[in-house]
Amino acid sequence: MQLNLFLPQADTASQPTFLPLPDAEVAYYSNWIKASEADQLRQQLEAELPWRQDTIKLFGKAVKIPRLQSWHGEESCVYTYSGLTMRPHPWHPVLLMLKKRCSKVTHTPFNSALANWYRHGQDSMGMHADDEPELGTEPTIASVSLGHARPFIFKHRYSGEKYVKLLEHGSLLIMAGKTQQYYTHGIAKTAKPIDGRINLTFRYINSREAEK
Numbered sequence: 032m033q034l035n036l037f038l039p040q041a042d043t044a045s046q047p048t049f050l051p052l053p054d055a056e057v058a059y060y061s062n063w064i065k066a067s068e069a070d071q072l073r074q075q076l077e078a079e080l081p082w083r084q085d086t087i088k089l090f091g092k093a094v095k096i097p098r099l100q101s102w103h104g105e106e107s108c109v110y111t112y113s114g115l116t117m118r119p120h121p122w123h124p125v126l127l128m129l130k131k132r133c134s135k136v137t138h139t140p141f142n143s144a145l146a147n148w149y150r151h152g153q154d155s156m157g158m159h160a161d162d163e164p165e166l167g168t169e170p171t172i173a174s175v176s177l178g179h180a181r182p183f184i185f186k187h188r189y190s191g192e193k194y195v196k197l198l199e200h201g202s203l204l205i206m207a208g209k210t211q212q213y214y215t216h217g218i219a220k221t222a223k224p225i226d227g228r229i230n231l232t233f234r235y236i237n238s239r240e241a242e243k
């Protein structure tokens with residue numbers, strides 16, 4: 032049913048690849064944004080978003096998360112993540128432009144975006160699913176990557192099977208359907224001396240759910 036989300040659009044530069052993940056719906060567009068524009072967007076977001084390094088509680092201890100983050104969207108989009116409640120910053124023009132482009136591809140609305148800046152190979156994101164109640168049961172999440180390509184790891188929650196997809200500069204990854212119910216995902220650290228990467232995940236937050 033949801034596969035029509037991914038019908039090729041006349042105005043998108045690339046055609047999607049559907050990842051061979053049982054129980055999930057994931058589409059990948061490489062070169063979704065052409066390299067010269069992606070370079071410029073990355074520079075602008077690095078310079079202009081109000082980046083911060085948050086602290087979360089892990090086994091009762093305060094730990095700095097290994098990356099910088101910035102949360103944007105409509106005022107009602109308060110988001111709770113690893114026990115951290117984030118109030119959104121207003122939309123940045125680049126985020127608003129990309130949000131509209133993502134909605135065109137997915138035919139779904141987005142009202143918020145989480146920006147993550149992996150400054151180097153030691154920045155990472157632990158395995159998790161974007162399955163908070165405020166995202167709904169089958170969220171469509173659009174993930175735009177800018178900068179050094181990093182392997183994105185999927186792990187099936189029941190079979191344990193892993194699948195790795197390299198998320199390239201200017202790419203778009205769409206996760207939909209039961210992807211969050213059946214898989215966790217994350218970005219591992221690497222000892223390689225690599226350049227930074229920004230990832231943007233566009234989401235739809237149902238603020239009524241968040242209050243329950």
Ligand SMILES: O=C(O)CCC(=O)C(=O)O
Binds near residue numbers: 145147161183218232
């Ligand atoms: O950096 C990425 O590609 C993953 C980001 C992610 O999983 C998230 O923001 O929830």
Ligand SMILES: [Fe+2]
Binds near residue numbers: 159160161216
């Ligand atoms: Fe995620």
